[in-house]
Amino acid sequence: MKSLSSAFRQGAPVCPAEKAQFHFFYWRNSLDFSFDVICYINVKMAAMSEKEKSGCRRLLELLSAEDLMALKDTVTNRLISVESTREAVEAIIAYSQSAEELLKRRKVHREVIFQYLAKEGVAVPPNTEKLHLVRRTLALWSDKVALFQDTQNNSTACCQEEPDGLGDLTALGKEFCRWFYQLFNSLNPTAGLPVQDWGPQHFWGDAKLFILSCTGEQEQDEYYGAELVSRRLSALVWEEKLIFCPNLEQSGLKCLSTPHGLVLVAVAGTIHRENLCLGIFEQVFGLIRDPLEGNRWKMKYVHLKIKGQVGGKQLPVLTYESDDMLQLFTT
Template identity: 55%
Template structure:
């Protein structure tokens, strides 16, 4: 009899879905000491869940790599440092499950299946703003891109009570890079590479940290540059809020490149995000934050 609670079973099932078929079948053999032969991955998953003594034992299995647990936590809105060791991720996952705040996997799947067709229609009108034909005026592109991006990102914040829009790695190039610099008391720099990790880390801002990013789309808060090679830089400043409190300001630089294989949709190649807490800025800056980057500094990013 499995020692997993229903919440733990749902969470473990989501993590097991991240394993390759080969690793999943191998893990089933390990858990059962090859005493049970399974016919497919569905049987392997249920066998692993049924014969695991407890959730911690399953999470500590070699096949359940730290990267898989990290991805699961990020999808649940739990932001963890990218250099976290596996035992730290296991401990945080068990705490999440015991708190009862984990998303139910079956309910999430039902919601996904039930809204897939509707969201496909939404993406045609809302998300495709990122590839609007603007006669290629970089400034117009920058304004429309920022309106689309921040509406999409902020919709993930549960405190707004909105239906989250279709956020995900599909909006990024596979080798996208995120550089996150935060100055709130102390300075911290983190880097993330790859569409899934970058997407998940940015998602954690509104979902886990309950932040709202409000861009300043006036001329002193938004600047765009286009290189001769197709890269467009969009730099924008804005304020960061949680509920009614203004926590500080941000400066965000996007590198955008068209994807010829996806109807020339603009996709994100890199993201540089700098966050300053309110104790690190002047009050006048918070009211209407302006970019600290000039055109010459932005052009250095072309190289």
């Protein structure tokens, strides 16, 4: 199979509480006042969860140095001096009352939040208002237990399920997609994401991958076995430098289960290279739990359909019906 590229051408905080205490104590030189402020600071620092702090760090790294320093001055009322952008990031997080307050700051531009969500694999319309982008980001940072997080290694596939089992297939599907596309896109050397532990361990030994490319001349290829499936998928992002952004809204996601324990997750999204949108995709995953690995989900089937650029600014919509999804893996 020729590359999709050619086909597309055809179509510990640096500013901890101790440092903050010194600055405020030195400023007023009043033990009583410094104690009040220290208590206030500690309350504010605790307002963000660790997940929110981590997300804020990644988002703030997208700001220009000038905007970052200006934001630091605003948040700290110019009372904290820093010597690097890293210290500025930590000061901003330390003195922000909440993640929501930080995201709504004027210097945290709408475009920055949009870029951050794209890097995290969350697709939203380019013309989405900032308020909605803030809500999507806060939802991404929520403390809901990750369904696909390994107890020993955060990137080891497929996870332990929540106590309610398969009661909410949509929630399971969303968590899987967030986990998968963040891991998948991390392989792109231009994405600026920390490379995670991609590999055949996320697939069943007899996994099957089917790729249908409709970018001009239609082509299809099949791959069998965990090693080969893993390598072919990784080539899309590592060698061809593509970024896959799923649409996790109701129009772009569908999940169902079979009586035999197979869970199907179908998702639509857009494909990008840097700032260029190349086309859209629909991907269907067949997941089965592995009782020998803590009952974690692993990928048994992957069906990927790729189309060239389609006009319009709306998010891509999933075209598969439930019967279509079942037929992909039962015929």
